[in-house]
Amino acid sequence: MxxxxxxxxxxxxxxxxxxxxxxxxxxxxxxxxxxxxxxxxxxxxxxxxxxxxxxxxxAVPARMRQAIEQEWAVGLIRSWNDADWYPAPQRVGARIAELIGASGSEVIVADSTSVNLFKLLVAALRMRPGRQTILGENGNFPTDAYVAAGVAELTGVQHRAVAPDEVLAALNEDVAVLTLTHVNYKSGQVYDMAAITRRAHEVGALVIWDLAHTAGAMPCELNACEADFAVGCGYKYLNGGPGAPSFAFVATRHQAALRQPITGWHGHATPFAFGQTYTPAPGIDRMLVGTAPQMGLFSLEAALSAFDDVxxxxxxxxxxxxxxxxxxxxxxxxxxxxxxxxxxxxxxxxxxxxxxxxxxxxxxxxxxxxxxxxxxxxxxxxxxxxxxxxxxxxxxxxxxxxxxxxxxxxxxxxxxxxxxxxxxx
Amino acid sequence: MxxxxxxxxxxxxxxxxxxxxxxxxxxxxxxxxxxxxxxxxxxxxxxxxxxxxxxxxxAVPARMRQAIEQEWAVGLIRSWNDADWYPAPQRVGARIAELIGASGSEVIVADSTSVNLFKLLVAALRMRPGRQTILGENGNFPTDAYVAAGVAELTGVQHRAVAPDEVLAALNEDVAVLTLTHVNYKSGQVYDMAAITRRAHEVGALVIWDLAHTAGAMPCELNACEADFAVGCGYKYLNGGPGAPSFAFVATRHQAALRQPITGWHGHATPFAFGQTYTPAPGIDRMLVGTAPQMGLFSLEAALSAFDDVxxxxxxxxxxxxxxxxxxxxxxxxxxxxxxxxxxxxxxxxxxxxxxxxxxxxxxxxxxxxxxxxxxxxxxxxxxxxxxxxxxxxxxxxxxxxxxxxxxxxxxxxxxxxxxxxxxx
The missing domain is CATH 3.90.1150.10 (Aspartate Aminotransferase, domain 1)
Structure with a gap:
């Protein structure tokens, strides 16, 4: 203090x-x-x-009525094309990108924060073969720690959680990926994203920032900080409604090499060719897994209009x-x-x-x-x-x-x- | 024919x-x-x-209006308790259980079908250590094949997809888990769930049934067939709305040993104790990961009333x-x-x-x-x-x-x- x-x-x-x-x-x-x-x-x-x-x-109730009583009830399956349901994960992601210092093609909405963190942790480990550590801090939001420990067990690396003020010192060349929540859920304290990302990169580690208490609450400059990856929450300061879907950020420079492990059809390069072999979509789309949770997307997209011109x-x-x-x-x-x-x-x-x-x-x-x-x-x-x-x-x-x-x-x-x-x- | x-x-x-x-x-x-x-x-x-x-x-529009304009807008965070949002994944799962021959405590709603399949494939492999094969068939819905191949790569086993009429012959003691869609998405042909499950169990393999084109379309007797695991879709014959969340079934006898890999806080035994170590919840709840997609759950629950007394x-x-x-x-x-x-x-x-x-x-x-x-x-x-x-x-x-x-x-x-x-x- x-x-x-x-x-x-x-x-x-x-x-x-x-x-x-x-x-x-x-x-x-x-x-x-x-x-x-x-x-x-x-x-x-x-x-x-x-x-x-x-x-x-x-803005939410009217949008939900339109989506449910017109697009679904009347448009039925046609609305995937006619009401632009397909590009909603990308479109809503691009709107969120404006709030977190990212470009529109670097953010997509999919799944829950925990699932997106899981995908990015495995993808980050694959980019740093041979390194044996996922680094975190011991006051992080529990799900981040649980997911990191789960990934460590699954992939045979270790998950090491240190005190918040020991994170910089714990970064070394055995760390494949550091995962931190930018604003602590309990204390509200903010990490220095630029300094920590810089130090992580100096030792060759990647960083995943959890922006659950950042997006919509305060500005954040992912690209100015040269951030690698981020995840965040749709239902807190973005006001997307209960259980709104999460967003994921992948810096452009990492997209071509990103291999996330939950290889569902909506992350495929040509999902409607119905081939039997998985080929990841180019760009951020490969973060998608199953059919997008449209009900949550309708609400989240309408909710984001509260940030117009802010x-x-x-x-x-x-x-x-x-x-x-x-x-x-x-x-x-x-x-x-x-x-x-x-x-x-x-x-x-x-x-x-x-x-x-x-x-x-x-x-x-x-x-x-x-x-x-x-x-x-x-x-x-x-x-x-x-x-x-x-x-x-x-x-x-x-x-x-x-x-x-x-x-x-x-x-x-x-x-x-x-x-x-x-x-x- | x-x-x-x-x-x-x-x-x-x-x-x-x-x-x-x-x-x-x-x-x-x-x-x-x-x-x-x-x-x-x-x-x-x-x-x-x-x-x-x-x-x-x-029934959907009125339920959505109540959920959004009353429970969310007025009840706000209190609705997690006061409007029974917390138990929705279990409650809606129990309703679906009645349609698929399962007991109420064996089904839960969470995530997408692809994500649930991923969780169950890894969990099944962990129950059959040493076995090296995930078996599937080459006419299955692509996402099932993609996810199985992704799990195989992640865990170091092989994914083998054979012709539909070769599945029984391909079952052997190297197969950890067989994954099949009960009703084929393209042809509408139905597998004999009882006979295939029996044969798989004879060689010690587990089976994951994808019920995407079964649940709500035709009866299915998971427990009578001694099924191990199943996943299914909320937005097809269950009419839950675009991108409705998926359901997962885990037979009671497997629940205590189930270790799925995406260890998020809602699958924790005591999520609101905010401890730093993951302890899976007892029973089917351990299939949960992040905060439930409530918008999709509201709609799906209302939609299922169309099956009342059917x-x-x-x-x-x-x-x-x-x-x-x-x-x-x-x-x-x-x-x-x-x-x-x-x-x-x-x-x-x-x-x-x-x-x-x-x-x-x-x-x-x-x-x-x-x-x-x-x-x-x-x-x-x-x-x-x-x-x-x-x-x-x-x-x-x-x-x-x-x-x-x-x-x-x-x-x-x-x-x-x-x-x-x-x-x-």
Missing amino acids: SSNHRTESQALAQADLLSREHCLQLDAQDPLAACRERFTLPAGVIYLDGNSLGAMPA DLQQLRAKSLSLTSLFIALVDQQLSGHGFGLATPRNPALRGSQVSLTHEQGYAIVQALIARGVIGDFRAPDILRFGFAALYLSHADVWDAVTTLKDVMDRRSWATPEFMARKAVT | SSNHRTESQALAQADLLSREHCLQLDAQDPLAACRERFTLPAGVIYLDGNSLGAMPA DLQQLRAKSLSLTSLFIALVDQQLSGHGFGLATPRNPALRGSQVSLTHEQGYAIVQALIARGVIGDFRAPDILRFGFAALYLSHADVWDAVTTLKDVMDRRSWATPEFMARKAVT
Whole structure:
């Protein structure tokens, strides 16, 4: 944590600038304020869980009705051609590419994040024969670690997970591929993509970046960083809906040599020739496996229209304004309630979420949800709050912290109902 | 082909029973006639491509609106618990189990058919260490062959594809796993699941059945056949919508030992404990990988209500009545036009489709589609017609063949528009 940033927040608080009126002034100057109307949000809710399931973009219902009641019901099989269902994985991928610093022919939508990571890990190992290590870090999102360990077992290499600050030192010439999540799901801390990619390349390793908490939350410059591969999630900050399909990025320079292991017909060069021998499609299409999950693609494509004409630097500035405000308000209003801060105070190291720690974190999150402030909990003690800059305001942040303070002052969380655990995705 | 069955069809034709009035009489006696109202079908269309993309069940639009506009938009992340999104893969799997002769805890919905086949092939190889062969047949649907070849390369075994009538003879003690599609996608011919499974088990091999053209089309008795594994498709005869997720079956006796290679968090015993070590869930849940594709699940679950209270023996009887009628009408009305029959005349060997051959097959299918009779084409010369017994009538079959006869008599197919090929999924 940076003591400079702590001092800055405290100064802000002491100067008594942190009032609801001040928040409303910030909202009045927000160039992205109008984007809130691109979403349908329920009354009485402040939604701080867009990092887990994004809110519903207002464009989705009409698109789904058209796709289901016209394209499917009336167009039937003809819609694969007539309604351009076939090129949807490429078309939606190209739209996502604009949000992550990639070119349109480098991104495609397919399968789930875990499946795409599996494909790319095996493909990366095949590009570095003889090397024996998949490197990761031990605070990564569990599925990334599980998939890497599964690939290691399948291919006879080792999966080595080190502490986050030991990653650079652990890169050596035995590492075939490094897999990291750009923004940590628990802490919201951001890795330096350029520096880590550069160091990995110096030792001849490839890197797969998981952009689950990056895409749509903050800019990212895959090509400027000379990234090799990336995967990401359609249902978090991209707002594609529950279980929306994932995206995969393969840098142009790697596409011709890429051999991913799940060789299904939609990744074939000529899927409708129905030959018995697999020939991978040229380019990014070889990442496809089976028939694309069109229902998820319809929704995801409509959802991405919420990013039309959005300046990603403005998105980043607003996101940091919201998260900095949240941290400052927690400092100001919640001291003495036992909270810790798990997210960096330095904005440059912060994604678009703030995580607090508290030994009663689970019950507190449940009490907040009952009051309409929706965040989530991650074991053992993390309260996660995601700040989707397209649909949240500074006044929302003020109101959320005010509610949290009230929940703590009244000990509203200390009821059996809130303390009994259920899973929250 | 059975000459007895040929004689029977010809006798039927010669007796002049094959009139539209006769078809209407058959429809009046059809116990499943009312099921047609469970589907929304466009006016002016006879849909014979439910084997590629099933028609839209009428229950789907309202369910999608509720799921999207209420559960997602209003319930937001809470719906994973409150709207029972979590157990959807198991719940929908259990409904499908009733259609394929499995128990509810043996089927789960996840990923695509190709991905599920990949998972089960690797899992099966791990159960038969030392054996070096994945056996298949060379007329199987291409993705099954591609995936098997990909698994063989990845794991260092061989993939051997033999002619369909050589499968039994090719089973030996080097075969770890046999993978077959129960109903052939091109010819509609049915394998004897019980006999092949028995013979495979005699040599110690496992079998993966692809039920893409079985589930929802005809009954199938996985457990009565002592089947090991199966996969299948959600968007054909189950009518789940474009790109609907796939299902996977694992016999109870194999579940505890099953180790599939794509070890994502939703297949973990305790996914929300967020530990760093993968422990597979007990039972069928270990087939899950990433977050379930809920949009496809919403649609598929609603679609399956079209099978409520449907007697599968009646479904089979009607399916065979439709396909036998189609064959008899083709015999009667289309002789001399150059068609061949690629589907067995013996009903016991026939799925729920009839495939004709014709050197101008592509153009003929296009001309038929332009007239509202929708079938599809499979290279090099197959015209495929699928007969979904829930929404087709004998009069539809009559009208379809009458249209085909007219297309042939007038040579309507012989235009550049119809002869220029586009992909049809």
